[in-house]
Amino acid sequence: MPGIVDCHVHVNEPGRTTWEGFWTATRAAAAGGVTTIVDMPLNSIPPTTTLRNFQEKMATASGQCFVDTAFWGGVVPGNQLELRPMLQAGVAGFKCFLIHSGVEEFPHVTIDDLHTAMGQLQGTESVLLFHAETDLPLGSVEKADPTEYSTFLRSRPDAMEIEAIRTVTQLCLQYKVRCHIVHLSSAQPLALIQAAQRAGAPLTVETTHHYLSLSAEHIPAGATQFKCCPPIRGIANQELLWLALKAGHIDMVVSDHSPCTPDLKSLTSGDFNQAWGGISSLQFGLSLFWTSASLRGFTLPDVVRILCQRTAQLCRLDNQKGSLVPGHDADLVIWDPEKEFEVKEACIHHKNKLTPYLGLRLRGRVCATIVRGRVVYHQGSFSPVPLGKQLLIPQEKHRRPLQPGY
Template identity: 70%
Template sequence: MEVGSQVTVVRSSRVVINDAIIPAEVVIASGQIADILPTGTRVQSQGEKVLDVGDLVVMPGIIDSHVHINEPGRTAWEGFHSATRAAAAGGITTLVDMPLNCQPPTTTLTNFHTKLRAARRQCHVDVAFWGGLIPGNTAELKPMREAGVPGFKCFMIDSGVEEFPHVSLKDLHMAMRKLQGTDSVLLFHAEEELDLDKSVVGEPSEYSTFLASRPDAMEVKAIRTICELCLQYKVRCHIVHLSSAQAVPIIREARRKGAPLTVETTHHYLSLDAKYVPPGGTQYKCCPPIRSKKNQDQLWIALQEGDIDLVISDHSPCTEDLKHLENGDFLQAWGGISSLQLGLPLFWTSARLRGFSLHDVVKLMCQNPAKLSGLEEQKGSLSPGQDADLVIWDPDKEFEVNEKMIQHKNKLTPYLGFHLHGEVFASIVRGNLVYLNGEFSPTPLGNLLLVQKNTARKNRISSF
């Protein structure tokens, strides 16, 4: 079957639906799942395009709701074409672009339209967009929401780029009042400065020096603030890239009191250990930082117990020079990890050893990211009426991460040389075979998604 063609039936002995894994055929019509039938029960019709994948796993396409694509403005870091190719190769059929690191940032309706124009005809998978909350732009929130932005990201600490300043407590109260009674979600980079001596003691090429500069207490302080605001205004709030397990009891208590609060963590916090970050290994730098193995184990427990709702990449690439590899200075290097393409095998490699099932993968990496992003009416599960977005993969296949296979524009990543389980064979977006065994559709077939409300008060998706 040619890459880029429409598929009408996907057949496998391992199709993940509801609480079962069964031999089945996924029937596709007009880009949506028309039916899912036990293998052998359907009469084949003439002209069908059947993709029989044997015993490879077929499940909903991954949704990565936290990706920095950086276009327009910083396309040397990443761009829609390269990022969405990487997504397709990783089994990601929908991603949601973050509002910063691009220039201009997605903080006004005009800037949102600029972003949409930059993305047109470039995307290999479907792409939705978060807006941004910065000081002074609360009047832009409602227009952006009406234009198709499901929510808004803000920083409670310096973001690292001057065009996206962090918000104050006053800004947050203003935004919460503006969003109260709406379906919008407010996403928080949850770190706050502490009233401590800011001087950093230690060798800047040692990871321990950087880690000491971003202690758990910064996250804990910010998350206390978020929980208080969430309870006061009852606006949907979401904590992005939780790294400190010390904040989990605070989150749990806020939810017990009725806070509409969700939480994500990332592949790097679940896969990497501060102990093994080498001197000068600035490809490991991210904010909040990678912490201890003990902390990592507690994050996995929080996932198992439902305190963390979803797992994403927080793909935040840059050019190699910004990582300061020549001197290995963690304090000066750009904070961000590239991992978009590797999310599914990264998660599965560790999760399978901790008792997680394929159904857990679907919940944490498909269904819950879809709900967060307002996409659940059409994406995130295998059921009739949903978009025919599928990942086909071998959870038992082991492979080594090498630079040649990586589709990100900048190849520097801490995962080079890692041996992972779970090789992606194919990705299907609305019935289109966009990736197959190392080959990509010659024409980008992804849509730009605008998440809006219809009269039934359910989210609907239109494309641009």
């Protein structure tokens, strides 16, 4: 199969390399059949919000990557004059937050910031990615038990996503700049997204493996390894996400690999309010997806479209990644769709082994991963040296722009 393109990965290097780094993240990717990752601009110090910071990121990644790596830039208040230079230097596009990002170095944007940024991006082939949650006045949850997952879930209701996505659709229609909703957790805003697309908005949307594989009803008290933002919601919502994916209303599925050190997960207290929000899954995305998707009538061509082709299109790498066609890079994953295995700590290649998938039995085992014709992973062993390269995205008009829906 074509190698997987995971366009939503937090590597966190430089600055928070104890959380994750390019060496460990890209080995985990290779072990999971991922041949290309796109690194998110935040959680590293400095964040990828200026040309200088982007250059520092690339220098840090040099010689450390076992798979090919591209980079997102970031939109934060006041960096609008850095966007065009970062685009010229080769970032795949930009990400912003409509709510606190979780780290102080990457502040969220205001509506005024977005108008300014979109003005800068008009006339380019770039894309603006949105963490689509917004603060809303909520009822008091202070007295509720912070170790109960339901307490955390009530603090991040569907309405936060709905209102944020309403804002995104309006901006997308106004500026006609390509926009993308990252990690959709709630099925409720899908009607807004579809209406905007019908009106001509160049808008796409992704969901993640954890929203499709995990459900609120099955998260034990104090199990903070399940915390992420937006939150994992209930089974009924999950089934609606699967139906939307089947119908083509969700374009792609990614890992949103967002690891941290175990102490930041507040495992001892089990306090969901205090724990870092992020899930480690980069190595297991293909198996997680196939385990559930194969039971819902998805076929192998569906897997290729959702995990390889659509993700490559988003970051304008589909002229070389995501498909097995002449002229593309020879990026391959060889895997056994019938083979089952248990997720054990000893087999995890992420830097920190904490993941909600420990002990889970999955279907679909990766045998080998090949990047540009060279074997980087085979049956538990890696190439002696990293063979991945940095992917810089040219700014000429792309031949096959991503169209929302099917």
